[in-house]
Amino acid sequence: MIRLRRRRDLACRQVVELASDYLEGTLSHSDRERFERHLVGCPHCTEYLAQMRVTIKLTGRVSATDLTPQVQDHFLELYRRWQADED
């Protein structure tokens, strides 16, 4: 049976613009329902959303810069100088 597309259904182009807000949990209840209804029938947008999730996860792994002992010493020196300046 052919079903007419509901007027309020989202197009793929709209889904990709809402992907961040969906992941942020900031979509309204009705927008979230429309978004998820679209995903059920659209493997491409499902993959797109998975890519956004992986992207965020990988970004979270960008490692911290280690503070080397030299840099720590440098800050210690700075601190002593600032303290001396104040006295």
Add this chain to the structure above:
Amino acid sequence: MAASRVWSAGAVGVVRDTNDRPRLLLVSEDEQLLDRLRAGDEDAFVTLVARHHAPMLRLARTFVTSGAVAEEVVQDTWLGVVRGIDRFAGRSSLQTWLLSILVNRARSAGTRERRSVAVADLGPAVDPARFSAAGAWTAPPAHWTEDVEERVSAEQLGDFIRDALAQLPPRQLAVVTLRDVDGLDAEEVCEVLAISEGNQRVLLHRGRSHLREALEERLGR
């Protein structure tokens, strides 16, 4: 979410240490260190610097192109902290306060932010040519997420992300770094960068979309 720090009930948090290992932290640890710093304890100062250095330097790098200038901005921020420590009211987290001071210093240090074109922060998440007139995919994303971490080494994925981050316009880079690398929440990012909630959302969306696109180019073809 890639939050590196999750506050729960305001009592206990999870942070990543300088070796990127998650660890539990009593929120009051920062406050204890601050108290010691107020009393002139230099060890407390160095411990605070070590704890907050990486996010501060990352944020400074989004404002200035030179690594040396970024280091100066961080130092200048700490000088401001030492001089103005009594002004910390504890309304926001220490990190949010530190990063706000840093943004002020970076902005006055002659920033590339001013040179950035706001147009770079607008536009669609995906090239419109990839959709039909009705808005359906005509050039859908290649499927690469499944098993990607088995197929591609963590090191290589890290390189891809770092390269992609380096290509982001400054304002997007600042928001994505604070949110997805350093784990601040949306409200904290608005406070640190003095931007509206709407701008935060747009910059985060554009930034993440750019990163995804860059990964697709590397992994999906």
